Amino acid sequence: MSAPLAPCPFCGSNRIERRLFPPTTEGPAARQTGMVSCGSCRVVGPTQTGQSLDEAIERWNMRASDSPF
Incomplete structure (x- = not known):
């Protein structure tokens, strides 16, 4: 969950919108890519290919105030 x-x-x-995109490659290393974005201002959260x-x-x-630095 x-x-x-x-x-x-x-x-x-x-x-806030959640999306799951199909893999861009085939084979055992192929993974879907999850993305989160704002439905109002359309900003997209940090993404990385293959992230769940x-x-x-x-x-x-994650917010800047969560940073240990």
Whole structure:
């Protein structure tokens, strides 16, 4: 089960969309790519090819105040 989504860090909207794209390659290394975006201002969260939807949500929910630096 996926974690709850934080509001958009840019516009504050709660209209957050989750998407799962099919693999861009074939074979055993092929993975779907998860992405999170804002349905209001259309900003897209940090993405990486092959990341799971849970990884995309974790990156979306990360804020600068969460940084240990």
